[in-house]
Amino acid sequence: MGKKIGVFKMEQQAIEAVELLEKEGFSAGELQVLARDSDHTHRIEAETDVPTQEVQEIAENNDGGVVGIPLAVGGMGVGNPGGSTAAGNTYGAAPAVGAGFFGGLFRRDFRSDDNDGIRDALRTLGLGSKEADSARDAIREGSLLIVVDLEDDAEKTDSGINRLDKAEAVFRSSGAIDIH
Numbered sequence: 597m598g599k600k601i602g603v604f605k606m607e608q609q610a611i612e613a614v615e616l617l618e619k620e621g622f623s624a625g626e627l628q629v630l631a632r633d634s635d636h637t638h639r640i641e642a643e644t645d646v647p648t649q650e651v652q653e654i655a656e657n658n659d660g661g662v663v664g665i666p667l668a669v670g671g672m673g674v675g676n677p678g679g680s681t682a683a684g685n686t687y688g689a690a691p692a693v694g695a696g697f698f699g700g701l702f703r704r705d706f707r708s709d710d711n712d713g714i715r716d717a718l719r720t721l722g723l724g725s726k727e728a729d730s731a732r733d734a735i736r737e738g739s740l741l742i743v744v745d746l747e748d749d750a751e752k753t754d755s756g757i758n759r760l761d762k763a764e765a766v767f768r769s770s771g772a773i774d775i776h
Contacts, residue, residue: 600744600760601727602767603734603774607639610740613770614644620762622744630741649721651735655713658720730776
């Protein structure tokens with residue numbers, strides 16, 4: 597299994613890359629277009645049959661947890677387990693699961709590198725940690741990403757070139773500003 601990601605500044609470049617990839621035998625199921633929001637996906641959806649994902653929408657719908665790390669860590673309460681109340685305040689009660697010191701370490705708003713949730717959204721879409729880090733910055737800047745995701749990354753094209761290498765060549769010829 598392998599991925600190749602092309603980063604494009606212009607919608608037209610991304611559309612051309614998708615069209616070239618399809619001419620080279622890549623199926624719509626092997627391709628995905630990622631953009632920050634719907635403003636960047638309408639034209640691509642209209643001109644290609646490749647699925648587009650609006651990363652900001654996914655980030656907003658994400659529950660704030662870190663992908664791959666369950667938030668089953670409880671807080672570190674002090675005092676009696678049930679707590680006591682006085683004038684409407686709770687004293688000594690253990691915080692809810694995911695709250696407290698450890699929960700705060702894992703919540704999105706305490707992680708300065710991903711306060712908008714884009715990295716987590718990209719992880720949800722199947723990108724690895726390193727891929728998500730670099731893609732996050734490109735998405736924040738308004739770039740479009742085309743992800744080629746292959747089951748067999750060693751598969752060769754008719755010309756004998758590895759398919760991921762072929763995807764990279766298409767990205768370069770279509771004006772990708774970065775390739776991962």
